Amino acid sequence: MIKYWQSMQDYKYFLTESKSHFDSSERNRLHTELWEPWQKLRLFDTDKAMEFLLPFYSNTGRPAMNQPQILRSFILFFLLFSDGLTKLSLTLWVDRLKHDRVLAALIGCAPDSLPPLGSYFDFMDRLWTAPPTDLYARDKLLPASWNSKKPDKPNGKKQKAQETKPKITEAIEKRLMDGKDIPFNFEGRLQRFFYLVAVLPSMECGLIPMEHLTVSGDGTAVHTHACPRGHHRVGAPDNLRHFPDPDASWGWDSDLDKFYFGYTLFQLSCYNSELRTDIPLLLRFTSARRHDSVNFLVAFHELEKHMPAVPIENMCLDSAMDNYPTYRLLKKREIRAFIDLNDKCGRPKTIPDVITIDKDGTPLCQEKLRMKPNGYDSSSGYLMWRCPYGKEHCSKCKNSCTDSKYGRVVKTRPEWDIRLYTDVPRGTDTYKKIYNQRTAAERINNRILNDYGLHRMFIHTKEHYSFMTTMIGICIHLDARYKQQVQAAA
Secondary structure (H helix, E strand, O other), X not given: OEOOOOOHHHHHHHHHHHHOOOOHHHHHXXXXXXXXXXXXXXXXXXXXXXXHHHHHOOOOOOOEOOHHHHHHHHHHHHHHHHOOOOOOOHHHHHHHHXXXXXXXXXXXXXXXHOOOHHHHXXXXXXXXXXXXXXXXXXXXXXXXXXXXXXXXXXXXXXXXXXXXXXXXXXHHHHHHHOOOOOOOOOOHHHHHHHHHHHHHXXXXXXXXXXXXXXXXXXXXXXXXXXXXXXXXXXXXXXXXXXXXXXXXXXXXXXOOOEEEEEEEEEEEXXXXXXXXXXXXXXEEEEEOOOOHHHHHHHHHHHHHHHOOXXXXXXXXXXXXXXXXXXXXXXXXXXXXXXXXXXXXXXXXXXXXXXXXXXXXXXXXXXXXXXXXXXXXXXXXXXXXXXXXXXXXXXXXXXXXXXXXXXXXXXXXXXXXXXXXOOOOOOOOHXXXXXXXXXXXXXXXXXXXXXXXXXXXXXXXXXXXXXXHHHHHHHHHHHXXXXXXXXXXXX
């Protein structure tokens, strides 16, 4: 059970009292190098987390203490690291708090009542839903061949490895279309927690629009520092080894064009054009060998399940997610798809042979020029395309393909191919403007891995990676809220 929860009101009172005992140098630190982290902590309402966390603690036994302080400590730890003010080690951080009463006060504790390191790991375990037998998998002995198999190397540079399970996207699509759940969502608590303390408050303050929301998705490789071969333990059989990170696997890093050992971080995010800032919506870790086409479908399901209040109008994805199950699912949910085309896909058989098309489905005139979108005929259900020269075709075109002063017109039907003929025609200014927001996902990945140092953390297991990434995601939201507050005050 939780014995005492320090409310935000109590926290502010405690900090005010603590400041009265600071000397001049400590006050100066608080109003200089620690000013921004302090203000961001003030924007983080830990009271929203209390009701969510209570069910995960027993009503009997030894009471848990300092839960909001632990939460603030994680947030302050990453905020200070992003500013270059602390080392990227949780152990060193907990030890530093004992000798720095300013930092201790910022998390809401006196130096003599700080939570120990073990309480931090206990807090992580509470937000992980894997079976109890898997919570401490790092102590298990596993076959020596546990992580030996690598995926097939893709053909060509900057290409992602192929999915090892054929037709898996179709199977997931059918499951979601039938309204069924996807099991083994061990990150479910973390995702709901993130929604409650980060996404929902950002929606309430206007950072995430409630209308015409464009969401972007992207995956990135996360390299673990654990040894993929494991270690032999004295007294253990030769065919069994200890793996410090048994959840990690081999994958292909398309950016570096090499194999790596670790995970795939897949996230959904949005872009605030007024503040020019990127905001994460959902974070999930998966096997490094899992293809992004699968990762997106699962992440999208989890977003619908845990964050029902997030209104999505447009979905922007890269070519790894260019597959019919994704288009069909988004169409069913009435979400407009903006997905980069995969060049490996050939011409659909459903398009009449009399129509010559470009690789993205745009009809070509007899001069092999791309025709221009010309609206939608609701009465017949056709997309209209006209001569690229328009009314000047007679004077500019060498080929007299029509006697019409208007120029030649070609009609296509959206149902001929759902991926080529999207709700917003490819190549239009509207399509390009919306699709450009997809870079938000790439920038979020860069902030998580580099600015907040996830790539440099010596942590193991999917549980710890997921938790730390969730804390970083909260920090990115606080960065955006602080920026919003500063601009409003200017």
